[in-house]
Amino acid sequence: xxxxxxxxxxxxxxxxxxxxxxxxxxxxxxxxxxxxxxxxxxxxxxxxxxxxxxxxxxxxxxxxxxxxxxxxxxxxxxxxxxxxxxxxxxxxxxxxxxxxxxxxxxxxxxxxxxxxxxxxxxxxxxxxxxxxxxxxxxxxxxxxxxxxxxxxxxxxxxxxxxxxxxxxxxxxxxxxxxxxxxxxxxxxxxxxxxxxxxxxxxxxxxxxxxxxxxxxxxxxxxxxxxxxxxxxxxxxxxxxxxxxxxxxxxxxxxxxxxxxxxxxxxx
Amino acid sequence: xxxxxxxxxxxxxxxxxxxxxxxxxxxxxxxxxxxxxxxxxxxxxxxxxxxxxxxxxxxxxxxxxxxxxxxxxxxxxxxxxxxxxxxxxxxxxxxxxxxxxxxxxxxxxxxxxxxxxxxxxxxxxxxxxxxxxxxxxxxxxxxxxxxxxxxxxxxxxxxxxxxxxxxxxxxxxxxxxxxxxxxxxxxxxxxxxxxxxxxxxxxxxxxxxxxxxxxxxxxxxxxxxxxxxxxxxxxxxxxxxxxxxxxxxxxxxxxxxxxxxxxxxxxxxxxxxxxxxxxxxxxxxxxxxxxxxxxxxxxxxxxxxxxxxxxxxxxxxxxxxxxxxxxxxxxxxxxxxxxxxxxxxxxxxxxxxxxxxxxxxxxxxxxxxxxxx
Numbered sequence: 118x119x120x121x122x123x124x125x126x127x128x129x130x131x132x133x134x135x136x137x138x139x140x141x142x143x144x145x146x147x148x149x150x151x152x153x154x155x156x157x158x159x160x161x162x163x164x165x166x167x168x169x170x171x172x173x174x175x176x177x178x179x180x181x182x183x184x185x186x187x188x189x190x191x192x193x194x195x196x197x198x199x200x201x202x203x204x205x206x207x208x209x210x211x212x213x214x215x216x217x218x219x220x221x222x223x224x225x226x227x228x229x230x231x232x233x234x235x236x237x238x239x240x241x242x243x244x245x246x247x248x249x250x251x252x253x254x255x256x257x258x259x260x261x262x263x264x265x266x267x268x269x270x271x272x273x274x275x276x277x278x279x280x281x282x283x284x285x286x287x288x289x290x291x292x293x294x295x296x297x298x299x300x301x302x303x304x305x306x307x308x309x310x311x312x313x314x315x316x317x318x319x320x321x322x323x324x325x326x327x328x329x330x331x332x333x334x335x336x337x338x339x340x341x342x343x344x345x346x347x348x349x350x351x352x353x354x355x356x357x358x359x360x361x362x363x364x365x366x367x368x369x370x371x372x373x374x375x376x377x378x379x380x381x382x383x384x
Numbered sequence: 385x386x387x388x389x390x391x392x393x394x395x396x397x398x399x400x401x402x403x404x405x406x407x408x409x410x411x412x413x414x415x416x417x418x419x420x421x422x423x424x425x426x427x428x429x430x431x432x433x434x435x436x437x438x439x440x441x442x443x444x445x446x447x448x449x450x451x452x453x454x455x456x457x458x459x460x461x462x463x464x465x466x467x468x469x470x471x472x473x474x475x476x477x478x479x480x481x482x483x484x485x486x487x488x489x490x491x492x493x494x495x496x497x498x499x500x501x502x503x504x505x506x507x508x509x510x511x512x513x514x515x516x517x518x519x520x521x522x523x524x525x526x527x528x529x530x531x532x533x534x535x536x537x538x539x540x541x542x543x544x545x546x547x548x549x550x551x552x553x554x555x556x557x558x559x560x561x562x563x564x565x566x567x568x569x570x571x572x573x574x575x576x577x578x579x580x581x582x583x584x585x586x587x588x589x590x591x592x593x594x595x596x597x598x599x600x601x602x603x604x605x606x607x608x609x610x611x612x613x614x615x616x617x618x619x620x621x622x623x624x625x626x627x628x629x630x631x632x633x634x635x636x637x638x639x640x641x642x643x644x645x646x647x648x649x650x651x652x653x654x655x656x657x658x659x660x661x662x663x664x665x666x667x668x669x670x671x672x673x674x675x676x677x678x679x680x681x682x683x684x685x686x687x688x689x690x691x692x693x694x695x696x697x698x699x700x701x702x703x704x705x706x707x708x709x710x711x712x713x714x715x716x717x718x719x720x721x722x723x724x725x726x727x728x729x730x731x732x733x734x735x736x737x738x739x740x741x742x743x744x745x746x747x748x749x750x751x752x753x754x755x756x757x
Contacts, residue, residue, distance in 0.1 A: 276603055291694055318694035318695055325611055
């Protein structure tokens with residue numbers, strides 16, 4: 118009778134000791150482990166950033182990874198890209214990406230209207246607090262309005278932007294399926310953010326290279342270019358001589374040839 | 385047309401005397417055409433009875449065309465005179481000036497054209513005329529006579545038996561012929577080596593700056609500091625000499641690029657592949673300065689500005705013929721028609737913290753030319 122009781126007691130004792138050891142180990146880990154990550158120079162996220170992190174973990178985490186550290190072969194790290202980059206990519210609909218291809222293209226954004234503004238701001242706040250980076254100035258209207266802004270902006274645009282985006286901001290081809298997009302749909306803030314952050318293959322134009330005032334001049338020029346009516350009424354995508362030459366050849370000369378044939382055939 | 389052409393109605397052909405008083409004017413016209421080898425075989429008015437309703441309708445249509453021409457012509461003049469054209473940005477009435485001129489003038493000319501065509505097709509008498517086709521070469525007799533005439537003319541001058549005149553004529557006319565060539569062609573020929581060797585060196589040659597290193601400047605002449613160009617950024621720089629950013633030194637512009645750390649390391653590792661850019665004992669950095677690299681902006685294919693910088697793939701693109709250069713490997717051409725690397729400008733930062741060119745490019749910039757070494 119004694120032996121089985123003793124064995125049962127021993128078994129219970131083993132289980133109790135195991136549970137105690139596990140509890141101790143878990144408790145110790147719980148007590149110390151968070152302290153390892155929340156080091157002194159890593160302040161806690163603000164409320165806005167926490168909200169942003171919630172959106173991030175929902176919409177962005179699959180490519181940009183946990184804590185925006187990037188996933189090899191899927192999405193780059195967002196540490197240090199700044200809120201300017203987030204605002205550009207999210208408000209222009211480029212992010213979230215629909216599929217992996219040569220280049221993210223502008224598309225209808227994930228959210229609309231005020232929700233888009235709010236979510237982009239929250240996401241930007243999260244990325245900003247994660248690793249810092251360039252930030253946009255406040256306000257929707259970032260175009261310079263003073264006399265001469267257009268002239269200065271035009272000069273800066275032709276020196277810095279026109280090689281890729283073309284003289285009329287219609288965009289142009291790059292290597293291997295990539296392209297410099299048309300600026301037709303870009304808002305003031307998106308143009309400013311693009312200069313500041315250098316999205317995708319666009320070079321960065323930091324504030325030391327193009328001062329904030331110069332950026333505002335460029336924006337004024339681009340917005341003026343966009344609003345300007347095309348002489349003749351039809352810009353053909355503003356690609357310049359290629360489309361215009363093609364149109365004249367395919368449409369103009371064909372019409373002339375068939376008109377000549379028609380006149381001759383009727384006689 | 386086939387060669388089996390039948391001569392039109394020879395039976396109708398009868399000799400007509402133009403002096404015949406009884407001859408009608410149409411017969412005179414027909415005889416004139418016949419003498420030119422054209423036979424009018426059918427001729428009938430469109431409206432045998434003048435003044436019918438149908439005829440008047442056609443007349444009204446033609447008149448309408450001409451009146452529309454007048455209307456649009458007048459509109460053209462009014463628009464040209466009354467509408468003051470001045471460029472103002474945005475969508476405004478001035479933007480319609482040129483299109484309106486084009487449309488009114490175009491419609492005016494269209495009106496005349498339509499009027500004349502309808503007149504010819506609907507009112508002028510219908511006519512079928514046949515012209516005898518000229519077959520083969522000239523008549524053998526004509527050929528013989530023409531040849532004789534030509535030889536006779538030469539023979540008459542007697543140049544063959546008057547060598548003095550022949551020689552004098554040649555000697556006299558040759559310079560005149562030369563003058564005819566020199567006038568149009570001479571203007572196109574320029575000595576490429578006049579005024580030094582502009583094809584061999586650029587504005588970054590220290591001789592343009594009293595022997596001192598030439599600074600890299602912006603278009604407005606201000607110097608460039610390393611902190612002015614963000615990582616992943618680029619800036620177009622010109623030689624800091626008088627007129628350095630003008631067409632006088634059009635072959636000098638460079639692209640100064642600030643590479644990312646790992647890309648810069650790749651670029652540094654590859655420097656040794658090109659002796660001209662490679663690090664030496666005197667400059668251990670080679671032609672780069674820290675993570676900065678400067679390339680000529682002039683494409684080695686045909687001289688377009690190769691300045692489309694892709695900051696993630698580290699390629700420089702030329703927009704004209706899609707040549708691509710790999711920035712991290714001494715601007716090696718990797719796509720497109722260009723076959724030579726973009727020359728690299730050896731750069732350094734001077735004591736005041738501005739970029740300067742240590743020397744000129746080691747090789748001539750831009751496309752090939754005859755004397756290119």
